[in-house]
Amino acid sequence: xxxxxxxxxxxxxxRGQNVxxxxxxxxxxxxxxxxxxxxxxxxxxLTYFQNEAQLEKSRLLSDRFSAERxxxxxxxxxxxxxxxxxxxxxxxxxxxxxxxxxxxxxxxNGTRLTVT
Amino acid sequence: GQSLEQPSEVTAVxxxxxQINCTYQTSGFYGLSWYQQHDGGAPTFLxxxxxxxxxxxxxxxxxxxxxxxxxxxxxxxLQMKDSASYFCAVGSGGYQKVTFGTGTxxxxxx
Numbered sequence: 001x002x003x004x005x006x007x008x009x010x011x012x013x014x015r016g017q018n019v020x021x022x023x024x025x026x027x028x029x030x031x032x033x034x035x036x037x038x039x040x041x042x043x044x045x046l047t048y049f050q051n052e053a054q055l056e057k058s059r060l061l062s063d064r065f066s067a068e069r070x071x072x073x074x075x076x077x078x079x080x081x082x083x084x085x086x087x088x089x090x091x092x093x094x095x096x097x098x099x100x101x102x103x104x105x106x107x108x109n110g111t112r113l114t115v116t
Numbered sequence: 117g118q119s120l121e122q123p124s125e126v127t128a129v130x131x132x133x134x135q136i137n138c139t140y141q142t143s144g145f146y147g148l149s150w151y152q153q154h155d156g157g158a159p160t161f162l163x164x165x166x167x168x169x170x171x172x173x174x175x176x177x178x179x180x181x182x183x184x185x186x187x188x189x190x191x192x193x194l195q196m197k198d199s200a201s202y203f204c205a206v207g208s209g210g211y212q213k214v215t216f217g218t219g220t221x222x223x224x225x226x
Contacts, residue, residue, distance in 0.1 A: 042219045104164065
């Protein structure tokens with residue numbers, strides 16, 4: 001168990017640029033979640049996957065945000081035409097889900113995005 | 117949608133007991149979890165309740181009342197290292213989406 005890995009750890013970009021983050025979950029986990037967190041707030045749900053299927057995307061997210069999980073392994077989160085309001089910590093978490101009980105979410109260390 | 121309410125800040129003395137409350141509104145409730153997050157760190161899992169009652173894990177206990185849509189986290193024998201933010205989170209819906217509260221910042225003082 002090497003844990004959830006997120007890359008890059010930090011990203012500074014200019015407003016209007018596109019950015020892509022990567023998350024590698026714990027290998028046997030079939031669930032993968034993306035959250036966004038700003039200072040003093042709780043993780044805000046963005047989207048989640050079971051295997052390669054995207055189950056739900058937050059209605060708060062604009063069309064500039066897209067996520068994929070090809071082959072049910074790693075996932076990418078892309079933000080197009082970044083805005084200063086996108087500056088936040090982007091957290092990825094994974095869990096196993098057997099359809100009955102909830103297993104804990106295991107979080108990565110996050111990618112901190114700063115839009116200038 | 118889902119909503120969760122927690123106190124924003126709590127201060128307690130080292131060695132004491134503190135209770136952090138969480139009320140929630142959701143449809144298709146599955147369970148209530150608690151996570152700890154130190155400044156600059158990632159959230160880590162503490163406890164989970166799917167049924168009413170108390171779950172104990174060492175110095176931490178968590179309680180759930182589904183009829184009241186209410187739960188709490190109880191921390192005993194507080195230590196300085198317990199200073200952190202604590203989040204309740206609900207699993208809900210057919211696919212058990214996990215939604216987090218806004219968090220309670222706990223400060224433990226000597």
